[in-house]
Amino acid sequence: MIGELDADAVAGYFRGKSILITGSTGFLGKVLVEKILRVQPDVKKLFLLIRAAGVESAKHRVETEVTGREIFQVLKEKHGDRFDDFIQEKVCPLAGDIVYKNLGLDHAKLTELSKGIDIIVNGAATTNFYERYDVAFDTNVMGAKHICEFAKRCNKLKMLLHVSTAYVAGEQEGILPEKPFLLGETLREGVHLDIESELNLIQETRREVEANCYSERVEKRTMKELGLKRTIDSFIIGYAKQALSIFLVDLDLIMDVVPGDMVVNAMMVAMAVHSEDQAQSIYHVTSSLRNPAPYAVLVDSGGRYFLHNPPCSKKNGEPVRLSRMRFFRTLPRFRAYMAVKFRLPLEILRLLNIALFGAFSRRYGELSRKYRYVMHVAELYAPYALFKGCFDDTNTERLRAALKANKEQNKSRGYDFGFDPKSVDWDNYFYSVHIPGVVKYLCD
Template identity: 45%
Template sequence: MDASKVAGCFKDKTILITGSTGFLGKMLVEKILRAQPGVKKIYLLVRASNNVAAEQRVIHEIVGNELFGILREKHGADFQSFIKEKLSALAGDIIHENLGLESTRAKQLFEETDIIVNGAATTNFYDRYDVALASNTYGTIHVCKFAKQCARLKLLLHVSTAYVAGTQEGRILEKPLEMGQTLKEGRCLDIEAELELANDVKAKLEMERSGISHGQLEKVAMKELGLKRANYFGWPNVYVFTKAMGEMLLGTMRGELPVVIIRPSIIVSTYQDPFPGWIEGVRTMDVMIAASCEQKLPCFISGPILDSIPGDMVVSASMVAMATHYNCAGAEVVYHVTSALQNPLSCNLLEESVYAYVLINPREKDDKRTIQHKRPLLFSRYAYFHAYMVLAYMTRLVVLYLANYVLLGGRFTEYYNKLSRSLNSLMFVAKLYAPYGFFKGCFDDTNMRKLWGTTGARHGDGYMFNFDPSCINWRQYLFNTHIPAVVKVASQMKSFFFEILFFLKLIAEIIGVLRK
């Protein structure tokens, strides 16, 4: 399927997209408009109090983004009228029946919509259980029910994650999840019971409400419940657990609705489309990159391979998949949009690239002094990292504790408590991310390779819908594109980034205090 046929699939079509204000969502909207200006209408479901507020979000968060620069230049003075004609903002939320839309608007979409793309989700690894269930699990069902009422609908594309596989080892196939399956032998998952449990715990907390700290206590309790239930059934965090349950329900309830499920691995900045290095936020391995560039992280923790894929390749794969399976009644196809089997990115290469980058592009402190960079330690197993932290820092923290109370009369209690809390936070975050960095499975990509084969493109570079990971030179991409992009974004979002570095920054303090 050549590029013109892929683009042609979207001509005169009406598309409903959820999650359009997210990283992938923005890229998908831009790519459809650029590849097929003849698209009839793209409805964007966004959380807002009303349609006017929804339109403002679309203008400021999507259309106003630098990502739309090429489109803006292409259409010139007609850009605003083009956007107004093609995009329509809708106030709604997938956590509600009929997506929270007014009945008249819902009826209109039932009659007009050809394709639905569900990209809305909460991606927080440590989110409240009730919030994650509402969005990632039952939100998926609300989208499915809505899609089944659309008379013209030819396809529902659901964006998931490859890590619904949890902590499985070996080759993980591109196949739908089975209802009730778990990753721990002897345990059966009842999704309705999980929702009831979350509601019961929340109701109990409401009954025990007392004092101004109740809201924070409820938040922590619901987060802990989500993590506990995910671990009980074999998933590492509430995000992938609730996404897995969403897939299970979708497979059970879709009927003859044609469904494509896209499962990307770790998503990184754009490879080439619409330009190299576009990224929003600091995510997953980017935290390590940014922290290392600022000399706030003394070590890298990861297994030998970090399965990563540029965001524009995820979008291109999604569009080719939509064009391929459009109007194929009854189909349910899963695609692993991943790179490890064809072109693996090693943690060693990532660490080498970051170190090489900071040597050539040294960072400066707030006082303009150049940061002296030291090469970080590299731990290929989480157990090694944990042992290192115990020997290097935790034991010394115990010594500080004893010295404080036995010799210093408790004068450093506040400082000790601060370091102790921070160190515990660091270990918690490291453990939360460990299943990604130390993932022992391998994502089969047979379906994705076959999909790429339909394009007829021998090599990804130059093809409008490139999602061929074998064309990526990881060393060049990291050094020239991704690392500079992460550094730029981190510097632009200082307040948020420093909040992330709260756990990492403490290491410098501990090194300075405990090694004395």
């Protein structure tokens, strides 16, 4: 089938299918929902599992966080006054949550759903920059387990697709192959992963917090110290808001980024190719091997973007000229610089504040918060910004090759499923697409 695959075959695969999608309110989820509805209006039904108190609340979240977003503008123009009717016919919000057994659905709904689902796309995950470990575990581990348990109940199921960040690879170096992990395997040799032990650790930590009557704030901090999440967008936001003037990153290292629409295209092609396969297939939808983008490209394009589009001051609305950032290639150098340049003066200010009976309390508090913020972000980013791995995409290249033969024919259909990172000019992408998007939607 791969050798004959074209855009029509991919779009046609979703005709008449009932699809359960988790994580639809997230970035990739919205793109996937829109793409399916746009290229295959004859899809039978999209069931969107939404974290909500009830059905009405779930509908409201879908309307405001999914179908009401700008990405659905093309569909709105296509259907005109019938857009709402079309969405109501094709999209069914379900109030539930993957953190719960049976997805938080009652027995009747679960049974009904399991009889009709053809495809499950599990894209739900916590992507908070600094997440509580128990929350991350419930969603990213137990959530995946609950999805698999539900999948076993679906008699008509043809495909279960799970989406995960490639950076679950940890701090490995070299070329990382597209291979599955067996249950219990870990990234460290000689170490066995026991999910039940991790669950017990969380429960014991919760009991300890409760026994010591810690405040909610302490409980959150305790759980957050067990798990971290990283993203380049926080770096862009920090710079735009003038909260970051220095940062830890080796500008010569390669970051692995792929536009969201390409990821969704690869997801849809993979589903069409592997429908009803019994084997597990792993795809790295990545760019580090085919079209590597060093951090220097992001820094250069970001510098030019904010030079040409300076943020405005909240005080007077005047454009603010941002200073150039200083970068450090290693964590020890960064810590040493921060200690001499900021920590030592802060300590002097603290002692002076004590001697003058709190005369500089506000200033000291403000500078201390900024110092802690920079150190905190740097520590979180270290494994990410200094990552030296490169993701193999041999399997993914086979999918791309199947579509290349029909490239012109695909375009003539009015939709495209391309996901070749070599087609991306990273400097132009960051300057014209990614950074403006971060500023518009995240930098509020």
